[in-house]
Amino acid sequence: MTDTLPRIVGTRELDRLVVRFAGDSGDGMQLTGDRFTSASAFFGNDLATLPEFPAEIRAPQGTLAGVSAFQVQVSDHDITTPGDAPNVLVAMNPAALRKELPHLEVGGTVIVNQDAFMERNLAKAGYEGDPLEDGTLDNYTLFKVPMTTITKEVCKELGVKPRDAERSKNFFALGLVSWLYGRPTQPTLDWIEAKFKRQRLVADANSAAFKAGMAFGETAELFDFNYEVRPAALKPGTYTHVNGNTALSWGLVAASQQAKVPLFLGSYPITPASDILHELSQRKNFGVRTLQAEDEIAAICSALGASFGGNLGVTTTSGPGVALKSETIGLAVSLELPLLIINIQRGGPSTGLPTKTESADLMQAMYGRHGESPVPIVAAYSPSQCFFAAIEAARIALKYRTPVFLLSDGYLANGSEPWCLPDIASLPDLAVEFATVPNHTNDDGSEVFWPYLRDPETMARPWAVPGTPELTHRIGGIEKEDGTGNINYESDNHGHMVKLRNDRIAHIANDISATMLEGDIEDAELLVVGWGSTWGAIVSAMTRVRKEGHKMAHAHITHLNPLPKDLGDILRSYRKVIVPEMNMGQLCRILRAEFLVDAQSISKVQGVPFTAAELHHHIIGALDD
Amino acid sequence: MTNVPTTTKADWSSDQEVRWCPGCGDYSILTAVQLLMPELGVRREDTVFVSGIGCAARFPYYMNTYGVHAIHGRAPALATGLAMARPDLHVWVVGGDGDMLSIGGNHLLHVLRRNVNLNILLFNNQIYGLTKGQYSPTSEIGKVTKSTPDGSIDEPFNPISVALGAEASFVARTHDMDRQHMMEMFRRAHNFPGAAFVEVFQNCNVFNDGAFGAITKKDKRASMLIHLEHGKPVRFGDDNEKGVILNSYGSAEIVDVADVGEDALLVHDENSQEPSLAFALSRLSAGPFEPTPIGVFRSVERSEYAAEASKQLAWAQEQSGPGDLASLLHSRATWEVS
Numbered sequence: 013m014t015d016t017l018p019r020i021v022g023t024r025e026l027d028r029l030v031v032r033f034a035g036d037s038g039d040g041m042q043l044t045g046d047r048f049t050s051a052s053a054f055f056g057n058d059l060a061t062l063p064e065f066p067a068e069i070r071a072p073q074g075t076l077a078g079v080s081a082f083q084v085q086v087s088d089h090d091i092t093t094p095g096d097a098p099n100v101l102v103a104m105n106p107a108a109l110r111k112e113l114p115h116l117e118v119g120g121t122v123i124v125n126q127d128a129f130m131e132r133n134l135a136k137a138g139y140e141g142d143p144l145e146d147g148t149l150d151n152y153t154l155f156k157v158p159m160t161t162i163t164k165e166v167c168k169e170l171g172v173k174p175r176d177a178e179r180s181k182n183f184f185a186l187g188l189v190s191w192l193y194g195r196p197t198q199p200t201l202d203w204i205e206a207k208f209k210r211q212r213l214v215a216d217a218n219s220a221a222f223k224a225g226m227a228f229g230e231t232a233e234l235f236d237f238n239y240e241v242r243p244a245a246l247k248p249g250t251y252t253h254v255n256g257n258t259a260l261s262w263g264l265v266a267a268s269q270q271a272k273v274p275l276f277l278g279s280y281p282i283t284p285a286s287d288i289l290h291e292l293s294q295r296k297n298f299g300v301r302t303l304q305a306e307d308e309i310a311a312i313c314s315a316l317g318a319s320f321g322g323n324l325g326v327t328t329t330s331g332p333g334v335a336l337k338s339e340t341i342g343l344a345v346s347l348e349l350p351l352l353i354i355n356i357q358r359g360g361p362s363t364g365l366p367t368k369t370e371s372a373d374l375m376q377a378m379y380g381r382h383g384e385s386p387v388p389i390v391a392a393y394s395p396s397q398c399f400f401a402a403i404e405a406a407r408i409a410l411k412y413r414t415p416v417f418l419l420s421d422g423y424l425a426n427g428s429e430p431w432c433l434p435d436i437a438s439l440p441d442l443a444v445e446f447a448t449v450p451n452h453t454n455d456d457g458s459e460v461f462w463p464y465l466r467d468p469e470t471m472a473r474p475w476a477v478p479g480t481p482e483l484t485h486r487i488g489g490i491e492k493e494d495g496t497g498n499i500n501y502e503s504d505n506h507g508h509m510v511k512l513r514n515d516r517i518a519h520i521a522n523d524i525s526a527t528m529l530e531g532d533i534e535d536a537e538l539l540v541v542g543w544g545s546t547w548g549a550i551v552s553a554m555t556r557v558r559k560e561g562h563k564m565a566h567a568h569i570t571h572l573n574p575l576p577k578d579l580g581d582i583l584r585s586y587r588k589v590i591v592p593e594m595n596m597g598q599l600c601r602i603l604r605a606e607f608l609v610d611a612q613s614i615s616k617v618q619g620v621p622f623t624a625a626e627l628h629h630h631i632i633g634a635l636d637d
Numbered sequence: 638m639t640n641v642p643t644t645t646k647a648d649w650s651s652d653q654e655v656r657w658c659p660g661c662g663d664y665s666i667l668t669a670v671q672l673l674m675p676e677l678g679v680r681r682e683d684t685v686f687v688s689g690i691g692c693a694a695r696f697p698y699y700m701n702t703y704g705v706h707a708i709h710g711r712a713p714a715l716a717t718g719l720a721m722a723r724p725d726l727h728v729w730v731v732g733g734d735g736d737m738l739s740i741g742g743n744h745l746l747h748v749l750r751r752n753v754n755l756n757i758l759l760f761n762n763q764i765y766g767l768t769k770g771q772y773s774p775t776s777e778i779g780k781v782t783k784s785t786p787d788g789s790i791d792e793p794f795n796p797i798s799v800a801l802g803a804e805a806s807f808v809a810r811t812h813d814m815d816r817q818h819m820m821e822m823f824r825r826a827h828n829f830p831g832a833a834f835v836e837v838f839q840n841c842n843v844f845n846d847g848a849f850g851a852i853t854k855k856d857k858r859a860s861m862l863i864h865l866e867h868g869k870p871v872r873f874g875d876d877n878e879k880g881v882i883l884n885s886y887g888s889a890e891i892v893d894v895a896d897v898g899e900d901a902l903l904v905h906d907e908n909s910q911e912p913s914l915a916f917a918l919s920r921l922s923a924g925p926f927e928p929t930p931i932g933v934f935r936s937v938e939r940s941e942y943a944a945e946a947s948k949q950l951a952w953a954q955e956q957s958g959p960g961d962l963a964s965l966l967h968s969r970a971t972w973e974v975s
Contacts, residue, residue: 254969315718
């Protein structure tokens, strides 16, 4: 560093920027990415994030297995994905560089913590030479910054021990990148103060490191320019920044409030669903009861017991947990009680990829039970939309007295975006009428309660909760007679009940919104059908495809059982139909079976979401076919 | 409870035909419960019977109360959610030895540990009845059944020991040949504020007839059943000539009272905080062929789970006021776009 020449630093404008922070799982990369995101949200950019971390809490230090990364796209316009290839990679050690470099756009910017590039770390990452010197990075713009050294130096004055000081180096990196891309600093400084208010030294060290990073950007002659991504022209309103699991939790609270029915969550910790349990366990002032049960089965059984008692019973889990809950979901189908089963899908089978995303549990939700046991399925499609998906799933469960699946996935759960907060008054009224009086008169004139006497419109049975006089009744998993609910093993009765349970779920199709259809609805050459978290990538890809002059439409399915009534006609009105999914073609198979259309599957099952570029490639390929 | 209408056994009996095998011990247990309910001063609509699967698990259908016949082994879990959501209810859990100690063993352990306010009746007949005669987790070693033609090689559970090991607060045992004793144990269970566990020796006259005959037949009871009574020396025998002492290892041991003197006998203390005494008594008998204690082994009050959960809710509302949805949505950093 020299201080002889005055520097002129200019500012260049970007319309969007994709930054990927990568380091050891102990380096605080998730936190760094999250702070960068929050500052950008505060600044008014649109954004989308993709956290990626290993399943191990602390994989061996410095190894490829231990690399934790956080990608964020910030933009001056509406975006729906965390971006394709990052423009900037911040690599805190050689392993992070080696693992993440292949994702970076050619010519992109690499900022490394030079101090970490010593022989031992290079060897652990599998580098034979030093990639900072041997030409590996010739096609990139490289900035070598001694982050550890500078952080230790500024912290020394505060009396922080060097080992503790080293932990603040992620804030140095954050400061540097914040300067480079013109992020506001005060939100981060405020956040540090609030977060570490009981650990004075830590707060001071982190603030000092952050400021040192900013100062380094401004004064070191490494950087000719810094950049600016202007605020996006988002629709007016009050915004906050949420990930899918938080939005989903709030949606459950909202559903409980709108229904005036207490919320009960029975859950067993499992990645990536546990954060919903954490969030809801802090909402006791909303009357939310949470039980961390002894296992997945107890979790759903307790929720069902709470529903029998007049609560909105909810259980949250991921795919392997759903497998354990299957028998109880079957019981709930038979009992015809409201119940939400929330599956934050992850890579499978078995333990699979606990921290990576996948959407391969659609067939499990559709058919993964014993006997004919139809269950409505709602799928969320963006992090903030998880809020409304939760309310919609609860609406169906409460109105139709049925277990309902709500499918989200690891990408939506941990991914975040700005959310224009809804007006509470605009939320649907989910008011429930409990049974209060007998509903049948016997031949002898006596008044009795029949637990399976149905509402003629909804085909739902009455919800009579314990404590209500004159309505005592017994229900169970044995086949029953419609109306009385008495045990009945007769063959004709069983046939009738199977058909009835099937019809009453199919009937819900009359009460769901039409298929979300966008793009060149009238004259598209190609229809892309998606469900769940592929929404963002499909929307982005469609923008590019249409800009290139092609005609395409996008149908996104939020209700997978029953399917929207207009879907068959939509599918049949386009010459080509492709179905990108993070599974081996599960929705595609359902569409082909249900509607006899030649839908073609596009699969990606790699633990990471589709990028818009990948889908663009597939769509162009299909158009050229 | 105030203004609870007077009821009779008939009021508590549902209109469903009881379908246990003629001669099944479950009939006498059902009668004891139906006779007891009018004495408890509770309303039918505030009472719920929850069960899993098995012969015993048909019980809720025969009670004119609210009831759920759930799935195998899971009744304690379902009842936990119900008791938490509705602390105002009286919830009974009924199941057999296969239901609660085999497929649902995990849930039994945890419901006892948490001390959820449930009355748990375990009908122990030492056999699988509904699936027609396989050995159960309480069947004795050597038991020949359809699935163990050469004799069972499984060490059986002692349900009382299991319950005590799971930190149960209230643990009792009774048998289906003594209605008065059953009613007394069930009443005690009902009155206990927490998880109350009652093992009921129950005869399966089809697949395991007479399993408890050696101790429950009228002429055997005096010499083979050891009645545990709080604050009294533990004595039994046709002439009350036998007694129980704690030996130097802390184990319970049967002695002739004449040999040791009355003062040396163990005085039962069901309120003993330390569960060792109850555990020692639970180990006194290796099975229903030796003198076996019945009555209340342990009754120690501690925090009840659903009440504790409700307290946390009340505290949260006191601290932050009743939940306001708009405030929740605005609880993190927000910004305006105009």
